[in-house]
Amino acid sequence: MIDAKNVTISDSEWEVMRALWTMGKPTSRELIDAMAGLKGWSASTTKTLLHRLIEKGAVNKIGAARPFVYQAEVGEAPSMVAAANDLFDHMCAMRAGATIASVIESRELSKNDIAKLQSILAEKAKTAPEKVECNCLPGHHMCKEVDDDG
Amino acid sequence: MIDAKNVTISDSEWEVMRALWTMGKPTSRELIDAMAGLKGWSASTTKTLLHRLIEKGAVNKIGAARPFVYQAEVGEAPSMVAAANDLFDHMCAMRAGATIASVIESRELSKNDIAKLQSILAEKAKTAPEKVECNCLPGHHMCKEVDDDG
DNA sequence: CTTGATGGTTTACAATCGTAGCCGATAAGT
DNA sequence: ACTTATCGGCTACGATTGTAAACCATCAAG
Structure with a gap:
């Protein structure tokens, strides 16, 4: 559970964010494949996490047509810093x-x-x-x- | 969820560990009072967390007689380092x-x-x-x- | 010996998380 | 047009977490 921009992002969600930051604006297929390769997750798992991140406002769904692309709403660097501060604040x-x-x-x-x-x-x-x-x-x-x- | 010594310690549990590290070998009463002051927790909450930490092997219950004292089993510094590494490993x-x-x-x-x-x-x-x-x-x-x- | 305080153990319960299956719509192939 | 592969949304379900009440045992006081 790491805090970035006042929402709480869980560990698994964090992995998705990482991929998103790296990939830029991937389609769900690309993201699903990436997570399958990186973590061995099923397509459903990645989809669920993606949805939860959208609900939390950490990810944007872009486009109107069918193959949407997804983009991180919170920046990578600020999230890192927030996570690090969170850690050090608690020691x-x-x-x-x-x-x-x-x-x-x-x-x-x-x-x-x-x-x-x-x-x-x-x-x-x-x-x-x-x-x-x-x-x-x-x-x-x-x-x-x-x-x-x- | 921060990893130290292969067990997973949750955020709230982490707070208890912090108090334990600071206090040394407190009795449950001392710990309960400390957490009440620091976090506003009820006695039950602290007791529950303490028990979970004992189950997880992160805390030891010391003594045979009634007012036991509790002591962190995992060290403070190694836990910090583990937590920090955990963070940086995931970025x-x-x-x-x-x-x-x-x-x-x-x-x-x-x-x-x-x-x-x-x-x-x-x-x-x-x-x-x-x-x-x-x-x-x-x-x-x-x-x-x-x-x-x- | 009964009683209450004090500390320890069990149980509770909603929220979140990790993990994933199933369903409906739409696009693509034949 | 009919069938099929995709994609996105909904549902599921056990585990962990945060938070705490209820219950039980034991010691001290009356």
């Missing part, structure tokens, strides 16, 4: 640094990506606090130091 | 850089966090590719360039 602020570190370590990033991140970090370093406070239970700072991974 | 590899950038921009990070990230990035820069390929539909690279946020 202790103290853990964000270590978690980001782990993500960076495990992902493939281009030279350009890295340069951008470095520049953001350099800027951020200027005003960074010595320590981030735990925000788990308001008023208390009960989280232990970060490195007790267990 | 186009091309988008990872921009998404991480947005996360870094919106989070509070300590000087130490930043230094650590900078060191990881410096290391990673040595072997970084010029460009990350789209991995959305295998065999094709259909994703547009990253900066068409819309």
Whole structure:
């Protein structure tokens, strides 16, 4: 369940969105085939998910004639950012640094990506606090130091 | 639904885990009060979630006598990392850089966090590719360039 | 010993999700 | 025109989730 533009998109629906973002304006057939290949879903499954996404306003059905094409209504990048924020909003602020570190370590990033991140970090370093406070239970700072991974 | 240690922990359950991680080994009463304060849940709701987490093996009931204490069985940091990986595994590899950038921009990070990230990035820069390929539909690279946020 | 508080266990129930079959309309082939 | 393959809509159904009440056991107080 990931939130993008105030609607809740389920995991399976999310997969359909991914395909839609990649394919642009596919017909249902193209989408069905793609999902069949990617996830092994039956045609009905993809159709259902597509319909639910339309109901939720995350996808548009375009055209008047019979082979409609479908298009994502919510953008890919904003949805990614929303999903990531949703995740980090639900973890202790103290853990964000270590978690980001782990993500960076495990992902493939281009030279350009890295340069951008470095520049953001350099800027951020200027005003960074010595320590981030735990925000788990308001008023208390009960989280232990970060490195007790267990 | 976030995956940590091969069990699926739902959103609400996740909130309970957060409290457990913060509180350590609370009694059910303490936990119930915390969740009532944080989320406005009734005692029953917290009890149900706690039970489901125990069934799922994510939480341990400790003690033999009547006021048991409860403890998270899965660690906080690994769960965070698992959740983050889960998220990034389900987005186009091309988008990872921009998404991480947005996360870094919106989070509070300590000087130490930043230094650590900078060191990881410096290391990673040595072997970084010029460009990350789209991995959305295998065999094709259909994703547009990253900066068409819309 | 009865009683009530406190904590633990079962049951409930509507909403959403994952997964998919079936049906009706329309377009295409013969 | 008649049959058939497609496409889109409706129906289905068990599992999980969010939310919580009801019930039961046990300990302490009277």
